[in-house]
Amino acid sequence: MHWRKALKDMKPYTPGKSIEEVKEIYGLTDAVKLASNENPYGTAPAVQEYFKNMSINFEVYPDGYAGVLRTKMAAKLGVAEDRLIFGSGSDELIVIIARALLGPGTNSIVATPTFPQYAHHAEIEGAQVKEIPLVDGQHDLNGFLQAIDANTSVIWLCSPNNPTGSIINHEDLVDFLGKIPENILVVIDEAYFEYIVDPNYVNTIDLVDQFHNVIVLRTFSKAYGLAAFRVGYGISNSEIITNLDIVRSPFNITTTSLQLAEAALEDDSFIAMCRKLNREQMDRFKEFAEENNLHVFDSEANFMLIEVPMSATEATEKLLGQGYIVRSGDALGVPGYIRVTIGTKSQNDGFLEAFSSLIEGAGLEK
Ligand SMILES: Cc1ncc(COP(=O)(O)O)c(C=O)c1O
Numbered sequence: 001m002h003w004r005k006a007l008k009d010m011k012p013y014t015p016g017k018s019i020e021e022v023k024e025i026y027g028l029t030d031a032v033k034l035a036s037n038e039n040p041y042g043t044a045p046a047v048q049e050y051f052k053n054m055s056i057n058f059e060v061y062p063d064g065y066a067g068v069l070r071t072k073m074a075a076k077l078g079v080a081e082d083r084l085i086f087g088s089g090s091d092e093l094i095v096i097i098a099r100a101l102l103g104p105g106t107n108s109i110v111a112t113p114t115f116p117q118y119a120h121h122a123e124i125e126g127a128q129v130k131e132i133p134l135v136d137g138q139h140d141l142n143g144f145l146q147a148i149d150a151n152t153s154v155i156w157l158c159s160p161n162n163p164t165g166s167i168i169n170h171e172d173l174v175d176f177l178g179k180i181p182e183n184i185l186v187v188i189d190e191a192y193f194e195y196i197v198d199p200n201y202v203n204t205i206d207l208v209d210q211f212h213n214v215i216v217l218r219t220f221s222k223a224y225g226l227a228a229f230r231v232g233y234g235i236s237n238s239e240i241i242t243n244l245d246i247v248r249s250p251f252n253i254t255t256t257s258l259q260l261a262e263a264a265l266e267d268d269s270f271i272a273m274c275r276k277l278n279r280e281q282m283d284r285f286k287e288f289a290e291e292n293n294l295h296v297f298d299s300e301a302n303f304m305l306i307e308v309p310m311s312a313t314e315a316t317e318k319l320l321g322q323g324y325i326v327r328s329g330d331a332l333g334v335p336g337y338i339r340v341t342i343g344t345k346s347q348n349d350g351f352l353e354a355f356s357s358l359i360e361g362a363g364l365e366k
Helices: 005-009 019-026 045-052 067-077 089-101 117-124 141-147 170-178 204-210 238-247 255-265 268-291 312-321 345-361
Strands: 084-087 107-112 128-133 152-158 185-189 214-219 232-235 303-307 337-341
Touching (some): 005 117, 045 255, 089 185, 107 141, 117 128, 141 170, 170 204, 312 345
Parallel strands (some): 107 152
16 A cells, blocks of 8 residues: 555554553552643533533534634634634644645654654654754754754744643744744644743734744643543634645534533633642642652643653553553653643642652652
8 A cells, every 4th residue: 555654654642541441450449640631620610511501403514614613712812713723622733734834855843852743743744853852841942943944844832842841931932933934834832821820921822913924723622621522723824824724624623512612712710710720739749849859840731740769651650550640751752750730639639649659669768
């Protein structure tokens, strides 16, 4: 068969273990998943209520224009409706961008480590991927600038970055965008935008106005707690959106998902509550790391990358045995660390206790 060349050296995405699998393997009555940066508080009660009372014409295709959601989102963001694109998760928007702009003879620049889907889809399209290592957990924007050449087509920035949680500060970002040739698309993936509290964080919607080669990606999967329903969106100028819309499949978001996203947009107080609780619980993680002399990256997201006193894989396995599912840094390109989603107070009580026993077991002094 005539498979694309790139597929030969690539592997399908391997999902982490589910709560049910972990319970069965380790003979546990309960397990807590802190591995996928989902919202531990679920979704807004009003969205759950809406879901129960939904009435949908099963046989009718969804609105491929996402009209109602588009109008609501445009008003919320203060942008024109033709500056938005909606995807089946921001994952799908990453695929669409790669498909629209990348191919053999082009290259794409990413940080490393970062969200792996940027490089994954660039490679599938046959583009060269240039990886610029983070410096102290931050995007090395100078390194990005140096990597640009005549064939560079897409630059991917992730802020807050997955897996470090670090943001790109306003001045650095503005300075960087001012130096990027207009024919290169700069993607700013803000999947964790709603969790940011740093008052100096850039308003990227303004940047989309200022620089005509920028697209911002956001999602309903994280703070809005709708990961199961797969809705992401992009904000850019209408020319970029029109080109990306050519690639998008016509009915890419289900009617149920569209309506739930519309309902979720109504409840800002839920988002504010999640942001606040996330911060409170993050402080506990920071204190814990400090008390135990473990390095932790500054995070503006709903997860933290924490040093472990043994190999990341061993730590992950041991935590799994106690019912806590986290991501090993070995799988994320950060050996010696685990990435933990910040859970609810009671989830974190248990997790930090399990983590303590890990440290005691490793014979480290507190
Ligand atoms: C940085 C980043 N971007 C995009 C996504 C994809 O999110 P979704 O496709 O659910 O919108 C994730 C999910 O973990 C992520 O961490």
